[in-house]
Amino acid sequence: MNKIFDILQDTDRELRDDPSGMHVLVxxxxxxASPEELWDAITDPQRLVRWFLPITGDLRAGGRFQLEGNAGGEIRQCERPSLIGLSWESGGGSSEVHLRLTPDGEATVLELEHAPVPAEIVPNAAPGVxxxxxxxxxxxxxxGDYLAGDLPEGRAIDWIAAAGPEQMAAASATADQISDAWVKVIGERS
Incomplete structure (x- = not known):
């Protein structure tokens, strides 16, 4: 099997309604990885920067965080190693993100829930967008690539910026396939 096929098959995608007419993305x-290993990869700034973005702030319940060049917010829940709840403040709006880690044999399931997603975002999705x-x-x-040891050393934003045309084409193809999978989820709601 190829990597893109595995990526598409290994993710459960859901978009459901909330009582206010908005949507919940899951x-x-x-x-x-064990829950502790996964927890450390998503909460330790030295590890987070390797696969996501640099983060600053008071990284505990009640503290505020800022992702470099992206969203910031408040950490509202922090229950090691099973739950993080935070506000997601970006572009003048605010929403909630919850990360839940659940042991599953030798593995750990990470569930990401982002809500509310404005209803008008959903019909604007299109293949390749x-x-x-x-x-x-x-x-x-x-x-997943980071946990498997498949990422280069250093900050993710640095090695992404230095990626050659071949790596950028592969990343773009993966992004397009993932986007298309989300369009299918959205289309099933219509």
């Missing part, structure tokens, strides 16, 4: 992926679901999912794919 992704689930299983990682070959990066959306909220595809953006989160690309991060979760990078997390």
């Amino acid at each position: 992704l689930r992926r299983s990682y070959d 990066w959306g909220l679901g595809a953006g989160w999912e690309m991060g979760l794919v990078a997390l």
Whole structure:
């Protein structure tokens, strides 16, 4: 099997309604890691920067965080090694993100829930267009690559910027396939 096929098959994607008419975006992926190992990879700034973005702030419940060049917010829940709840403040809006880690034999399932997603975002999704679901999912794919030891050393934003045309084409193809999978999820709701 090829890597893109595995990525598409290894992620559960869901978009459901909430009582306010908005949507809840949910992704689930299983990682070959213990809950503690996965927790450290998503909370330790030295590890997070390897697969996602540099983060600063007071990284504990009640503290505020800022992702370099991206969103910031408040950490509202922090229950090691099973739950992180935070506000996601970006572009003048605010939403909630919850990360849940559940042991599953030798693996751990990470569930990411982002809500509310405005209803008007959903009909604007189109094949090949990066959306909220595809953006989160690309991060979760990078997390899996990091845990497997398949990422270069250094900060993710540095090695992405230095990627050659071949690596960029592969990443773009993966992003397009993930985006198309989200379009299918959205289409099934219509």
